[in-house]
Amino acid sequence: MQLSSEQLQHYQDRGYLFLPNVFDRAEVEVMKAELPAVYGENSLGKIVEEDGKTVRIVHGSHTKSDVFKRLSQHPRIIDPVMQILESAVYIHQFKISAKVAFEGDIWQWHQDYVYYKEEDGIPEPRIVNTAIFLDEVNEFNAPLMLVPGSQKEGLISVFTEEEQHNQYQDGPSWISRLTSKLHYIINKETLEKLVKQYGIVAPKGAAGSVLLFHPSCVHGSGANMSPFDRALVIINYNSVENTPKIPIKEQRPEFLASLNYTPIEPLSDEVLLV
Numbered sequence: 001m002q003l004s005s006e007q008l009q010h011y012q013d014r015g016y017l018f019l020p021n022v023f024d025r026a027e028v029e030v031m032k033a034e035l036p037a038v039y040g041e042n043s044l045g046k047i048v049e050e051d052g053k054t055v056r057i058v059h060g061s062h063t064k065s066d067v068f069k070r071l072s073q074h075p076r077i078i079d080p081v082m083q084i085l086e087s088a089v090y091i092h093q094f095k096i097s098a099k100v101a102f103e104g105d106i107w108q109w110h111q112d113y114v115y116y117k118e119e120d121g122i123p124e125p126r127i128v129n130t131a132i133f134l135d136e137v138n139e140f141n142a143p144l145m146l147v148p149g150s151q152k153e154g155l156i157s158v159f160t161e162e163e164q165h166n167q168y169q170d171g172p173s174w175i176s177r178l179t180s181k182l183h184y185i186i187n188k189e190t191l192e193k194l195v196k197q198y199g200i201v202a203p204k205g206a207a208g209s210v211l212l213f214h215p216s217c218v219h220g221s222g223a224n225m226s227p228f229d230r231a232l233v234i235i236n237y238n239s240v241e242n243t244p245k246i247p248i249k250e251q252r253p254e255f256l257a258s259l260n261y262t263p264i265e266p267l268s269d270e271v272l273l274v
């Protein structure tokens, strides 16, 4: 699947591109059938909400589930990502953001690239984040919101020492970056200015739709108080020409910052249905 020059331009200007109905109902069903096993796993890469039981994020499922491995090499994802980055790519991070009905908590306003730079040593924001909708995303189930164009400001996130999530108070430092209290956030004054200038978008659509966004594009989401789940598979692809080089204090676990820089080979188009 190739993007048109208008779509590429939209991504460059606005920092995101929404592609409705990339995967059909049968393909979405194949992916959703994996979720009970993914959510039921007992691993370090599974992060829960503050209630101590609701799944918030699960990392690294492409190394455990054959379906998610195939998704991560799907040409309908990889081809546009390679086109945007003009190079081969590898998977820096794979996660499922569960945003469970009634319980899914907020994501504070943030930029992803500050984490990839400060914590993983990635030199440039030559990364594309891809969010694959496993559920319909509507106005009720806390769609991901973006400040379109904010990637042009570069890194503007500020460090915060906010009180940490009860569940992980004594855990390793990388965990505190993944809960509803983030480590680098966009403060209220900055967000107000950015939104005055750029506005906010919240792409909504059917399960199977895909949202591509730039890692410096400011984004966040509210709590899901609706009765509708809103699961996203989020795969961050980095250019193979942009592997980590900046010295870092401590390597994050491999499920957060992959050390496998092997270029992804796109598989065939029907790969989720075979």
Ligand code: SIN
Pocket (backbone or CB within 6 Å): 097, 099, 107, 143, 144, 219, 220, 221, 232, 234
């Ligand atoms: C993220 O920023 O990685 C997740 C956002 C969300 O699921 O709303």
Ligand code: MN
Pocket (backbone or CB within 6 Å): 110, 111, 112, 219
């Ligand atoms: Mn993010």
